[in-house]
Amino acid sequence: MMTRLRYYLGAGSLAMAVASLAQPALAAERTGAQILGETCVACHAKEGDEQFSRISHQRKTPEGWLMSIARMQVMHGVKISDDDRRTLVKYLADQQGLAPSETEGVRYAMERRLNTVEQFDDQFAQMCARCHSGARVALQRRPAKEWEHLVNFHLGQWPSLEYQAQSRDRDWLPIALGEMVPKLASQYALDNPAWADWQKAKPEAAALAGQWSFSGHLPARGDVRGVMSVESGEGDAFKVSLKGQYADGKPLEGSGSALLYNGYEWRANLKVDGVAMRQVFSALNGEMRGRMFETEHDERGLDFVAARAGTPRLLAVQPGYLKAGSEAELTLVGSELSGTPDFGPGVEVVKVLEQSPERLRVKVRAAANAAAGSRAVAVGALKGANFAVYRSVSEVKVVPAFSVARVGDNGGSTPKMQGRFDAEAWGQDAAGKAFRIGYLPARWSVEAFDERAAEDEDVKYAGRMQADGVFVPGDAGPNPARKMSTNNAGNLKVIAQLDDGGKPLKGEGQLIVTVQRWNNPPLP
Amino acid sequence: MKLHTISGLAAAIASLALGLPAHAAGESGPALKAGHEYMIATNYPNNLHVVDLASDKVYKTCVMPDAYGPGTTQIGPDRKTAYVLNNHYGDLYGIDLDSCQTVFHARLAQRPTEKAKALFSIALSPDGKEIYSVANPTELKLDHYVVKAPRLQVYATDAGLDAKPLRSFEVPRQISIMQAGDDGSLYMAGADIYKLDVQTGKYDVALASRNWQRPLYSPPDVLYAWNQQTYRRDFSLLYTAAKFKDGKQDPATADYVYGYFSIDLKTGKPTVQDFAPLTEIYFTGMRSPKDPNQMFGVLNRLAKYDIKEQKLLKAAKLDHSYYCIAFNKAGSKVYLGGTYNDLAVFDADSLEPLGKIELPGGDMAIATTQVFTR
Numbered sequence: 022m023m024t025r026l027r028y029y030l031g032a033g034s035l036a037m038a039v040a041s042l043a044q045p046a047l048a049a050e051r052t053g054a055q056i057l058g059e060t061c062v063a064c065h066a067k068e069g070d071e072q073f074s075r076i077s078h079q080r081k082t083p084e085g086w087l088m089s090i091a092r093m094q095v096m097h098g099v100k101i102s103d104d105d106r107r108t109l110v111k112y113l114a115d116q117q118g119l120a121p122s123e124t125e126g127v128r129y130a131m132e133r134r135l136n137t138v139e140q141f142d143d144q145f146a147q148m149c150a151r152c153h154s155g156a157r158v159a160l161q162r163r164p165a166k167e168w169e170h171l172v173n174f175h176l177g178q179w180p181s182l183e184y185q186a187q188s189r190d191r192d193w194l195p196i197a198l199g200e201m202v203p204k205l206a207s208q209y210a211l212d213n214p215a216w217a218d219w220q221k222a223k224p225e226a227a228a229l230a231g232q233w234s235f236s237g238h239l240p241a242r243g244d245v246r247g248v249m250s251v252e253s254g255e256g257d258a259f260k261v262s263l264k265g266q267y268a269d270g271k272p273l274e275g276s277g278s279a280l281l282y283n284g285y286e287w288r289a290n291l292k293v294d295g296v297a298m299r300q301v302f303s304a305l306n307g308e309m310r311g312r313m314f315e316t317e318h319d320e321r322g323l324d325f326v327a328a329r330a331g332t333p334r335l336l337a338v339q340p341g342y343l344k345a346g347s348e349a350e351l352t353l354v355g356s357e358l359s360g361t362p363d364f365g366p367g368v369e370v371v372k373v374l375e376q377s378p379e380r381l382r383v384k385v386r387a388a389a390n391a392a393a394g395s396r397a398v399a400v401g402a403l404k405g406a407n408f409a410v411y412r413s414v415s416e417v418k419v420v421p422a423f424s425v426a427r428v429g430d431n432g433g434s435t436p437k438m439q440g441r442f443d444a445e446a447w448g449q450d451a452a453g454k455a456f457r458i459g460y461l462p463a464r465w466s467v468e469a470f471d472e473r474a475a476e477d478e479d480v481k482y483a484g485r486m487q488a489d490g491v492f493v494p495g496d497a498g499p500n501p502a503r504k505m506s507t508n509n510a511g512n513l514k515v516i517a518q519l520d521d522g523g524k525p526l527k528g529e530g531q532l533i534v535t536v537q538r539w540n541n542p543p544l545p
Numbered sequence: 546m547k548l549h550t551i552s553g554l555a556a557a558i559a560s561l562a563l564g565l566p567a568h569a570a571g572e573s574g575p576a577l578k579a580g581h582e583y584m585i586a587t588n589y590p591n592n593l594h595v596v597d598l599a600s601d602k603v604y605k606t607c608v609m610p611d612a613y614g615p616g617t618t619q620i621g622p623d624r625k626t627a628y629v630l631n632n633h634y635g636d637l638y639g640i641d642l643d644s645c646q647t648v649f650h651a652r653l654a655q656r657p658t659e660k661a662k663a664l665f666s667i668a669l670s671p672d673g674k675e676i677y678s679v680a681n682p683t684e685l686k687l688d689h690y691v692v693k694a695p696r697l698q699v700y701a702t703d704a705g706l707d708a709k710p711l712r713s714f715e716v717p718r719q720i721s722i723m724q725a726g727d728d729g730s731l732y733m734a735g736a737d738i739y740k741l742d743v744q745t746g747k748y749d750v751a752l753a754s755r756n757w758q759r760p761l762y763s764p765p766d767v768l769y770a771w772n773q774q775t776y777r778r779d780f781s782l783l784y785t786a787a788k789f790k791d792g793k794q795d796p797a798t799a800d801y802v803y804g805y806f807s808i809d810l811k812t813g814k815p816t817v818q819d820f821a822p823l824t825e826i827y828f829t830g831m832r833s834p835k836d837p838n839q840m841f842g843v844l845n846r847l848a849k850y851d852i853k854e855q856k857l858l859k860a861a862k863l864d865h866s867y868y869c870i871a872f873n874k875a876g877s878k879v880y881l882g883g884t885y886n887d888l889a890v891f892d893a894d895s896l897e898p899l900g901k902i903e904l905p906g907g908d909m910a911i912a913t914t915q916v917f918t919r
Contacts, residue, residue: 075689183718189766190755192736193719194718
C-alpha cells in the first residue's frame with residue numbers, strides 16, 4: 022500500500038493537491054452534497070438527511086479533509102475529479118470545520134512551521150505524535166466511536182506500528198483503545214459549543230474585500246511591509262495582489278487567488294516576485310494572521326499579520342528596537358494610523374518622515390538615560406506593538422533554537438530543505454529582567470555539535486552556512502567519500518556572533534541535517 | 546517501520562544501479578550436493594540465492610513468485626526446502642532448492658475482506674511436516690477497519706500451492722520471530738517468550754522478557770527481526786536494558802547493557818544473559834558455534850565479546866552497515882548479510898576480512914540468511 026501511496030501521491034502531485042486548496046472548483050457540475058450522495062455513498066451508508074457514515078461524525082480543517090479524500094483515492098480507489106475534490110473539501114470544511122478557538126495553539130501544522138517543538142503530554146506524544154505531528158490529531162474532532170475507528174485504521178494499515186520503539190514496550194492496542202480513545206473523545210469532542218457558536222457568528226466571506234496593510238518578517242531576510250488588495254469573487258473566492266517592500270527598500274510584489282473556508286480559513290496561491298507562494302491565514306475581526314511561504318520550499322516563509330482598511334490597528338514597529346543614546350528611522354505599520362506615535366519616556370520623535378493610514382515613518386531619538394526594556398507603543402488610542410530600548414545586548418539566541426534541514430537534489434525527486442536563522446538579541450532592564458530586543462545582524466557559522474559529529478566530519482559534509490544565516494544542506498544519496506558511504510547527514514551547532522559596542526557575543530542553536538521527507542502530507 | 550523504510554529506500558537505490566537478477570524465472574540450476582555447506586539469502590526484486598560456503602561463491606539463484614519482503618527464510622529439516630515469508634509480509638512459500646520450484650504457498654489472509662501480515666514469524670515443526678506463522682489480521686469493512694486478534698496458523702507443508710490452515714489459535718499480540726523445539730513445542734517471541742502447544746494452542750511463558758523480574762533492571766528493549774537457525778540449536782535474540790545503581794532507578798546514573806535471551810531447542814532450557822555494556826547497536830548477534838562463550842554482534846561494526854567477562858575482545862570496521870550475522874558450521878568464518886546486496890566474509894578469530902560475495906539483484910534489506918549442510 023505504501024508503494025501505491027508513493028506512486029500516486031508523489032511529492033509533486035500532493036503539492037499540487039495542497040496548492041489547489043486556494044482554488045475554487047471551476048464549472049462545478051455537482052455540489053458537495055451531491056458528491057457525497059453519489060460518490061461517497063458507495064461505501065459510506067446514508068444515515069438520514071444528508072448524513073453519511075463516518076464522514077458526518079468528524080470535523081476538521083481544509084487540509085484534514087483533503088488528506089482524508091486523497092487517502093480514499095490512493096488506498097481505496099475512489100475516482101473523483103480534481104474539481105469535485107475541491108468542491109467536496111470546501112463543502113466539508115465549511116459544514117464540518119473547526120471553530121477558530123479549536124485551532125488555537127496548533128495552527129503551526131497548517132502553516133508548515135516544521136521546526137515547531139510540540140508540547141503534548143508524554144502519553145499523547147508516544148501513542149499519537151511518535152510518527153506524525155500531534156497537531157494533526159488536535160486539528161480533528163470526533164466522538165469516541167470515530168476515534169476508535171481511527172485506532173483500528175492505524176494498526177490495520179501499518180501492522181508494524183505495535184512493534185516499534187515506544188509501542189513494543191507496552192500493550193499498544195489495549196492502551197490505544199482503552200485509554201487514548203476516551204481521552205481524545207473528551208479532549209477533542211465532536212460536539213463543542215464553540216463550533217455551534219461559530220456557525221451562528223460566521224461572517225460573510227465578502228467582508229474580507231478591501232485593502233489590507235501587512236507586516237511580516239522573513240527569517241534571514243528581514244522585515245517587510247505593504248498592502249494586500251483583496252477583491253471578492255464567487256463562491257468565497259478572491260483575487261489577491263500584494264505590493265510592499267523589504268526593510269532594505271527592495272520591492273515585494275505579487276498576485277494570485279484565494280479561497281476562504283469556514284468563514285476564516287484563508288488559503289491563497291500567489292506568484293511573488295516570480296516565486297510560487299502560499300498563504301495560510303486565519304482571517305478574523307479585520308485581521309489576518311499566519312504564514313506565507315514558498316510552495317516548493319515551505320521552509321522559506323514569513324510570519325504575516327494584516328489589518329483591513331477600516332479596522333484601526335497598530336501591527337508592528339520596524340525595527341522594533343533602539344539603542345539608548347542613539348537615533349534611528351522607524352516604520353510603524355498598521356491600519357487607520359493617525360497622529361504622532363508615543364514611544365514612552367526618554368524616546369523622542371524627532372521628525373515624522375512619512376505618514377499614511379498604513380504607514381508612519383519617523384525619526385526617533387532615545388535619550389542616553391532612557392530606561393532599558395520593552396515598552397508599548399501608541400499611535401493615538403491605538404496600541405498593540407511593542408518596542409525595545411536597550412543599552413547593551415546581554416544575550417544572543419539563535420532562532421529557531423532547534424531545527425531540521427534535509428539533504429536533497431543530486432538527481433533525486435526531493436529538493437534540499439534549507440535551514441534559515443535569525444540572531445535574536447536580548448537585554449536586561451533595570452530590575453534585571455530579560456527582555457527581547459529583536460533580530461540583529463550576525464556572523465554565522467556551524468560547528469560539530471558533539472564528539473561524534475566531529476569524528477564523522479559533519480561540518481565538512483552536511484552542508485554550508487551562508488553569510489546571511491541560510492544553511493544549504495548537502496546532496497542527497499550515499500556519499501562514497503564518507504565513512505561507510507553514509508549520506509550527508511549531520512548534527513551541527515549553529516553559531517551567531519555579533520559585536521555590541523566591542524563586546525563579542527555568541528548564541529548557539531542545534532541543527533540536525535537529515536534525510537529527505539518522503540511522506541510529506543499537508544499536515545505533517 | 547523505521548528499519549523497513551530505511552532498507553526499502555536503500556533497496557530502491559541499489560536496484561536502480563544493479564538492474565535485474567542474472568537468472569531469469571524458470572531456470573532451475575544445479576541441485577544441491579549432499580554434505581556441502583550452503584547459505585541462503587534473499588534479495589530484491591525477489592531472488593533466493595544459494596551460496597556455496599566452500600568456495601564462497603553464488604551457487605545458484607532461484608526467482609520466487611509474487612513480491613519481495615521481508616524475505617525471512619527458514620530451512621526445512623529436509624535441508625532441501627527453503628520456506629520464505631514474503632509478498633509484503635502476507636504469504637508463506639516453500640521453494641525446492643534443487644529445482645527452484647515453488648512447492649508450498651499459503652496466503653495468511655483467510656478471506657477477501659481480510660488483510661493479514663506476519664512480522665517475521667515463520668517456523669517449521671522438527672519433522673518438517675508443519676509450518677507455523679502468526680497472522681495479524683484486520684477485517685476490512687465497507688467504511689472502517691476492525692483489528693482482530695492475532696492467529697497462529699498451522700499448515701501442512703505438503704498442502705500445495707493453495708494451502709489452508711489445519712488449525713489456528715488465538716495468540717497474544719506483538720509476536721515476532723519463532724522456532725520449534727525438538728519436542729515440538731513452538732517458542733514465540735512477543736512481550737515475553739511463549740511456549741505453545743501446537744496441537745491445543747495452549748501457551749505459557751517460557752522466558753519473561755517485558756515482565757522479567759530482575760532487581761535493579763529496567764524492562765528490556767527487544768526488537769529482533771532475524772529468525773536465525775543456529776548450529777547451536779538455540780532460539781536467541783538480543784536485548785538492551787538499563788541496570789540501575791539503586792532503587793531510585795535514575796536513568797542518568799544507570800549502566801546500559803546488552804544481553805541475549807536464548808531457548809535451547811534441544812532441551813527447552815531458557816537463558817537470560819548480559820554480555821556487554823551497551824556502547825553501540827547490533828541488529829543481530831550470534832554465539833560462535835565453536836565457543837559458546839563468544840558473542841558476535843553486527844550493525845555498523847562487527848564485534849566479538851567474551852560473554853562471561855562481558856568484555857569486548859575485538860571489533861572490525863565495515864564498509865557499510867550489515868544487519869544479519871551467520872557462521873559456518875566450523876565457526877571459522879563469519880558471514881554478514883542483509884542491507885545491500887553483498888555478503889561480507891570475515892575470519893572469526895582475527896576478524897580480518899576474507900572477501901565479499903556479490904549477490905545478483907538488489908538489497909537484502911531486513912532478510913534473514915540461513916546456513917545449513919545439505
